[in-house]
Amino acid sequence: MGRPGRKAIPRVLPSLREEYGAFDFIIANGENSAAGFGLTETVLKELLSMGIDILTSGNHVWDKKEVLPLLDSEKRILRPANYPEGAPGRGFGIFEKNGKELAVISLQGRTFMPPIDCPFRKAEKLIDKSRTPCIFVDFHAEASSEKKALACWLDGKISALAGTHTHVQTSDEQVLPGGTAFISDVGMTGGHGGIIGMTAESVMPKFLYGTPSRFEICDTDVRFHAVVIDIDDETGRGMDIHRINVPCNN
Numbered sequence: 001m002g003r004p005g006r007k008a009i010p011r012v013l014p015s016l017r018e019e020y021g022a023f024d025f026i027i028a029n030g031e032n033s034a035a036g037f038g039l040t041e042t043v044l045k046e047l048l049s050m051g052i053d054i055l056t057s058g059n060h061v062w063d064k065k066e067v068l069p070l071l072d073s074e075k076r077i078l079r080p081a082n083y084p085e086g087a088p089g090r091g092f093g094i095f096e097k098n099g100k101e102l103a104v105i106s107l108q109g110r111t112f113m114p115p116i117d118c119p120f121r122k123a124e125k126l127i128d129k130s131r132t133p134c135i136f137v138d139f140h141a142e143a144s145s146e147k148k149a150l151a152c153w154l155d156g157k158i159s160a161l162a163g164t165h166t167h168v169q170t171s172d173e174q175v176l177p178g179g180t181a182f183i184s185d186v187g188m189t190g191g192h193g194g195i196i197g198m199t200a201e202s203v204m205p206k207f208l209y210g211t212p213s214r215f216e217i218c219d220t221d222v223r224f225h226a227v228v229i230d231i232d233d234e235t236g237r238g239m240d241i242h243r244i245n246v247p248c249n250n
Contacts, residue, residue, distance in 0.1 A: 001190025001197035002036045002217035008189050008248040009050050012224040020228050025102050029164045031057040036217050038063030056106040058140030080108035082122040092126045103130040109141025133236025137161040144184040151182040159231045159238045162186050167196035169225045173241045181238030187225030191218030222248040
């Protein structure tokens with residue numbers, strides 16, 4: 001979430017590598033990384049230089065028009081796959097690193113969000129295209145019920161489903177009976193001292209008066225939110241999921 005979130009990444013990743021060992025793949029949802037709205041080429045290069053391998057996104061991926069050509073040319077950026085045919089970019093990719101493969105699917109929910117194509121049916125079609133059993137889904141959705149429903153629908157077919165969008169980390173991480181690691185929302189890397197990454201002062205007029213206001217990035221109570229997921233290379237089964245919440249202000 002903006003500059004505070006970007007600054008937190010290099011502060012925390014080295015210690016996580018020491019604690020958990022080398023990560024095969026690092027995935028980040030980058031749709032709020034440029035001042036809270038969208039992604040720019042400069043910010044993209046900054047994030048990739050930090051060791052992030054794949055960037056997923058959501059409804060805010062369209063906010064900065066300069067990123068639209070990059071959605072077609074840069075394979076490490078994914079937009080939600082269930083946008084209608086003809087939208088820029090792609091929502092599915094198979095990534096290789098150090099002899100390992102991971103399929104990544106970016107999807108967007110429809111409950112309390114724009115009525116785009118069905119994420120359930122789209123997920124099934126993309127799973128059939130994967131040449132590896134190791135499949136990770138970022139489900140960018142508002143409702144926790146929709147996120148859990150998709151995870152149950154795909155349980156045993158994918159390795160993991162991590163929810164994004166609400167900026168509020170949930171404490172329901174689990175491995176479902178079929179072997180799919182799940183959490184409703186990974187949370188937000190950024191300032192938690194305001195309202196979902198923005199200062200309270202800049203957001204309050206919207207709720208008090210119903211008038212538009214210019215949101216400003218919050219830089220207090222900065223936290224790094226993530227999950228670490230263990231996947232069996234041969235079966236693609238999610239073995240474990242650990243929730244990460246690291247304060248970064250000190």
